[in-house]
Amino acid sequence: MMTFTYRFYLLVLPTLTGLSALGQEPTSTVPxxxxxxxxxxxxxxxxxxxxFGTFMVIYFxxxxxxxxxxxxxxxxxxESIAEIxxxxxxxxxxxxxKSSGASIIGSAARLMxxxxxxxxxAVRDVIEDEGSxxxxxxxxxxxxxxxxxxxxxMVGLLGTVLGMIQAFVGLQEDFGTVKPIALASGVSQxxxxxxxxxxxxxxxxxxxSYFRGHVNRLVTRLEEECNTILHRFIFNRKxxxx
Numbered sequence: 001m002m003t004f005t006y007r008f009y010l011l012v013l014p015t016l017t018g019l020s021a022l023g024q025e026p027t028s029t030v031p032x033x034x035x036x037x038x039x040x041x042x043x044x045x046x047x048x049x050x051x052f053g054t055f056m057v058i059y060f061x062x063x064x065x066x067x068x069x070x071x072x073x074x075x076x077x078x079e080s081i082a083e084i085x086x087x088x089x090x091x092x093x094x095x096x097x098k099s100s101g102a103s104i105i106g107s108a109a110r111l112m113x114x115x116x117x118x119x120x121x122a123v124r125d126v127i128e129d130e131g132s133x134x135x136x137x138x139x140x141x142x143x144x145x146x147x148x149x150x151x152x153x154m155v156g157l158l159g160t161v162l163g164m165i166q167a168f169v170g171l172q173e174d175f176g177t178v179k180p181i182a183l184a185s186g187v188s189q190x191x192x193x194x195x196x197x198x199x200x201x202x203x204x205x206x207x208x209s210y211f212r213g214h215v216n217r218l219v220t221r222l223e224e225e226c227n228t229i230l231h232r233f234i235f236n237r238k239x240x241x242x
Contacts, residue, residue, distance in 0.1 A: 042159030042193045046152060046200055053148045053204050060142065060211055066221050069134075070101030075225060078105060082233035087112045090233065100134040104226045120234055127226060135219045142211045149204035156197015163190030 062068075074097045081090045087109055094106030107130040108123050115122075167190070 040159060040162065040193070042155055042162065043196055045155050046159075046193070046196045049148050049152050049155070050200050053145065053200065053207075056144055056148075057207050064138070064141075064211065064214060064218060066218060066225075068099070069218060069222055070099055070225055071097065074099060074102055075229070078229045079232065082229050085233060087116075087233075100137075101222055101226055103134060104130045104222070105229060108230055123230065123234065127230065131219075131223055131226070134222070135215075138215050138219065142208060142215060145204050145208040145211065149201045149208060152200035152204065153197045156193045156195070156201075159193025159197070160190040163193065 074093065077093050078090060081093060091106060091109035091113055094102040094109055096102075104127055107126050111118055111123060111126050
């Protein structure tokens, strides 16, 4: 009877002690710097990707705007020149401005300078070709966010593999002894890098989705503004010729 009671306490008391510990609040928290340190060098790579992605997002918020792609001052000047049908002045105004809208209108103005009798279809084709180049340049910019969204989880996965290798190597060296620190260090690196890679990748993917729709709207607005100016110029020229 005494033996049975002794064995019962040996089984039950550790369980009761563990359950009581669950209700207690932790007395300390792990510092964020320690989390980064536990992640190893893959966390450094993820940190660089995070900084680069943050810089690109801020840069896109300031540059991917209609007033940057086609400034209001240039638009008003081009409309005024279109009213007087001065193709040389329009071409010079486009050369002085380095915006995407100026490049599109400038390509059409150059064609009309070289061929004063150019048809509207030829001018439209030139506008579409230059518009496609400017649109591709915008898409190439935001593609960097997609690259980060793909690369960050891969770096996190690499950190996971390295962490598990470190954990099993430590377990192999300390086989037969109870040293959980050797195992916990590798597992910690694996979990930290996985979480970091997923967080950065998901954030980059969300921003890429937002800017993808934003670029589509910008390209549509840019085409409308360029077509409005060139329609005014071409049809005024035809009216004057008649």
